[in-house]
Amino acid sequence: MCKNPKDIKVIAESPRICLVSLEDSHIEPLKQIWGDESVMTLCGGATDFSAFHKTIRAYRVQQVDYGLSVYGVMDKKTGELIGTAGFNWYGDPGVTELIYHFQKKSWGFGFAFEAASLCLDVAMNHSSLVKITASADSRNLASIHILENLGFKFIAMQWFEDTQQEEPTFELLKTDMQPKGMEELSCALKDRH
Known part of the structure; x- marks a missing residue:
């Protein structure tokens, strides 16, 4: 069970984490x-703290409009918000983008893979979704490896205005998505270490 205040909605949970709706109470973590340059350097740079309220509100609207959004990732053991993961929408209800970002101290423990897997499990129930895209800086080999392990296929190098660079772009068709059962996820996490 996820340790969290009663006003925060739990979207889904796995053995170590839960996805929760982002709230203003998450601004400090x-x-x-998002505010740490060392975390966001390969994602276009850190976001100005003053934009956090606006971003959280935009993700709430996305949840209402599309049924999926970007969520907070809470460590079930500590109750701490350690990352964000979920989906960005750009107007087409059939296509969304998977994203994830984690505190630097949480890197290397399999949290990104676990969160992305959980996000895909949630997305499988989304009726209008056809395809999920994702991209990563070509220097971020760990993130590329996560996408490949989740079944994403490389489609092309693509220019991104927000990062001002070409990045490898991947896609996963909904018809190719396989649910990650908790036993399978636990085995995958053990294999990483």
Whole structure:
């Protein structure tokens, strides 16, 4: 069970984490994620703290409009917000983008893979979804490896205005998505270490 205040909605949970709706109470911990240049350097740079309220509101609207959004990732053991993961929408209800960002101290423990897997499990129930895209800086080999392990296929190098660079772009068709059962996820996490 996820340790969290009663006003925060739990979207889904796995053995170690839960996805929760992002709320204004998460602004301080988000400074260690979106506001940390060392975390966001390969994602276009850190976000100005003053934009956090606006971003959280936009993700709430996305949840209402599309049924999926970007969520907070809470460590079930500590109750701490350690990252964000979920989906960005750009107007087409059939296509969304998977994203994830984590506090630097949480890197290397399999949290990104676990969160992305959980996000895909949630997305499988989304009726209008056809395809999920994702991209990563070509220097971020760990993130590329996660996408490949989740079944994403490389489609092309693509220019991104927000990062001002070409990045490898991947896609996963909904018809190719396989649910990650908790036993399978636990085995995958053990294999990483």
